[in-house]
Amino acid sequence: QLWMSQKHNKRMRLDPCFLGTREPGRGAHADQTIIILHAKVAQKSYGNEKRFFCPPPCVYITGHGWRITQDHLKGKKQVLCSVTYTLSVSVSVSLQQMFACAKSLFISDQDKRKHFRLLLQLFLGNRQEVGSFQSRMIKVIxxxxxxxxxMKNADLCISSCSRVALFNRLRSQTVSTRYLSVDRGxxxxxxxQWTAFTITMGRCRADQGDFVLNEGFICYGCVVQLVCTETGVALPPMVIRKVNKQHAILDVDEPVSQLHKCSFQFRDDPQAFLCLSNDTIIQHQAQPSVRDPxxxxxxxxxxxxxxxxxxxEFTFNQGPACIQTPVSPFPVITGLEVSSKVTDTLFSKIPHSTCLDS
Structure with missing residues (x-):
């Protein structure tokens, strides 16, 4: 038996009663999950310049089913994956780290597409293909x-309750890139490694009291909070400021856009800003501009x-027997509705001609 769910914002789980003739015990908790993290936009490269995707697409694998697969492989403790766009990047996913990152992807100026998807092809350590998985749509800029x-360019704006990543790059050097991340809390x-954060907007101005969740587009001068999507660890509410030539601008209230440079000002100490020092996150004490207050x-x-x-996120369960041929592309089940005591209705999205075996 094979089932699949796809996660974008909320986890969707099938009713465990739907798991069919799976043998109890051994396969009951053998879920295998694949998570693809990627940016919503990618910059096009021009000439000999290569603007690598930043942050780079990452693949995480979780679930007890991978440990069972490892036992079947008799000690071959790697899963190979190929992430494809303009070129194929093969990376190894160690079953100890359960993580891989494709740092060499870029878009050539010869490619005229305005949107694209990444294709993840997953192989076991013995080169047996698991299947192919697609990312969400990515916009080329x-x-x-x-x-x-x-509003005409709403897809470039950062909205409240959406997911974001933050990185710092000294003097535009790729090798100096550091990502805001969470490690052991x-x-x-x-x-x-980078972390996806949920960014939420509070009251529209920085001086209006307690943090109260608001919807809409994030604007400079608003109070925001960054929450790690995986652990729930959060930074305190801060004021997001636009940055221009290493200055935080205090009187700008326009919407925050993709790949904008910004800073985060602590509400309790207006001179303190979120900052990195090597691998450590600190509070930087900024100085007022002499020329411009x-x-x-x-x-x-x-x-x-x-x-x-x-x-x-893709979650599947191979049941008591491992699949011998790849399922590609994976079928996606979007919901299960019980319409009577004896009849269940399955809503599925099955790309191309892929079928579900029952």
Whole structure:
């Protein structure tokens, strides 16, 4: 028996009674989950320049079923995956780390598509193919927009309760990129692994009291909170500020856009900004600008780039026997409705000609 669910924002689980003739015990908790994390937008490369996807697409595998698969492989403790767009990047997923990252993907200027999807092909350590999995749609942009965004470009705006990633890059050098991340409950700056955060907007201005959740687009000058989507660890509410030439601008209230440079000002201490120092997250004490009272001077570590991200989750269960041939592309079950005591209705989205065996 094979079943599949796809997660975008909320976990969707099938009724356990639907698991058919699976043998009890051994297969009951043998779920295998694949999570693809990727950015919502990607910059196009021009000429010999290669603008690698930032943050790079990541693959996580979770679930007890992978341990069972490992036992079948008799010690071959790796899962191989290929992430494809303009080129194929093969990476190894260690069953100890359960994580892989494709850092060499870029979009050539010869490609005229305005949107695309990533394709993940997953193989076991013995080269047996598990299947193919697609990401969400990714928008191609030439460079971050510096114009004030309107509703016509709503897909470039950062909305409240959406997922974002934050990274810092010194002097535009790729090798210096550090991502805001969470490790064992603590906020860190990581060169290898990034974390998706849910960004929520509070009251529209920074001086209006307690944090109360609001919907809509995130605007500069608003109070926001960053919450790790996996652990729930959160930073305190902060004021998001636009950054221009290493200055935080205090009197801008336009919508925050993809790949904008921004800073995060602590409400309790207006001179303190979220900052990295090597691999550590600290509070940086900014200095007022001598020439312009509406600006404060930041150091490099307090200037962050913000980008919207997606998390796509696939969960399946192979049952008592491992599959011998790949299921590609995977069928996606979107819901289960019980219409009577003896009849269940299954709503599924099955790409191309892939079928479910019953």
């Amino acid at each position: 030439s460079k971050p927009s510096q114009k004030r965004q309107s 603590a906020f860190i700056a990581s060169a290898r 509406s600006r404060v001077v930041l150091n490099d570590g307090a200037c962050w780039t913000i980008i919207g991200v997606e998390a796509v």
